[in-house]
Amino acid sequence: MAEVKAREDVAAMLRDGTPYRAIQEALGVSRYQVIETRRHLKIPNTSTGSGRRIAPEDRPAIERRVVELALAGATFRQIAEDVGITNPTIAAIRRKHGLPNPGRRPPPSPPRRSIAEALAFHTRTGDDGHVHWTGPRNGRMAALTAEGNRHNARHVAFRMHHGRDPNGYVLNIDTCTVDGCIAGAHLTDNTIREQAALDALYDAIFGSDQ
Numbered sequence: 001m002a003e004v005k006a007r008e009d010v011a012a013m014l015r016d017g018t019p020y021r022a023i024q025e026a027l028g029v030s031r032y033q034v035i036e037t038r039r040h041l042k043i044p045n046t047s048t049g050s051g052r053r054i055a056p057e058d059r060p061a062i063e064r065r066v067v068e069l070a071l072a073g074a075t076f077r078q079i080a081e082d083v084g085i086t087n088p089t090i091a092a093i094r095r096k097h098g099l100p101n102p103g104r105r106p107p108p109s110p111p112r113r114s115i116a117e118a119l120a121f122h123t124r125t126g127d128d129g130h131v132h133w134t135g136p137r138n139g140r141m142a143a144l145t146a147e148g149n150r151h152n153a154r155h156v157a158f159r160m161h162h163g164r165d166p167n168g169y170v171l172n173i174d175t176c177t178v179d180g181c182i183a184g185a186h187l188t189d190n191t192i193r194e195q196a197a198l199d200a201l202y203d204a205i206f207g208s209d210q
Helices: 010-014 022-025 031-041 059-071 076-083 088-095 114-121 151-164 190-208
Strands: 123-125 132-135 141-146 149-152
Touching: 010 022, 010 031, 022 031, 022 088, 059 076, 059 088, 076 088, 114 123, 114 141, 114 151, 141 151, 149 151
Parallel strands: none
Antiparallel strands: 123 132, 141 149
16 A cells, blocks of 8 residues: 555644544545554544533533534634543534534635626737637636626627627627637627618618718
8 A cells, every 4th residue: 555645734633633534524535544644743642521421411501512612713622621522522513513623614715706807807808809718618608607697708798898788699790700709899699780781781772972
């Protein structure tokens, strides 16, 4: 078996008296990793608490005290010394009340941006006014997530430039040959294309000078 290197985050929790199972859950490590870290760094077993059986009439008060201390940020060792129970009992109470073990951190939430801010964050302006999408995609769609919802970035760019929602498919103007460009001025919808066709027909009949 390959040698397992000691981990400082595991060592810190061991020194706080955190039981093996709680360390495994908090850090996503194996029991073998915890054991080897203790062995390599010669960390003594600091489990505290009397190990006494909790009387049914005492359990509500003890649980309240454990929860109070846990919410205040106390370590397993501090709770055990205060309440006089074993670390596994503390861990069980924490699980019962949905309290994460010390060392577990919730994943950071992405910054909340407005639609305009998110569009600016995920785009890059190139030559000749072209705008390139640099954000995530859902298939071929440029997927913009902002204000708690997912949006089509091309529709957002169209709306911000033309001041209205697009009618039908959003396509690039004929003179824009950059694949995926989402510059608002380079985008058309059914309404714009129909008007352009009528203008071209008018010019063909009456001339462009009329």
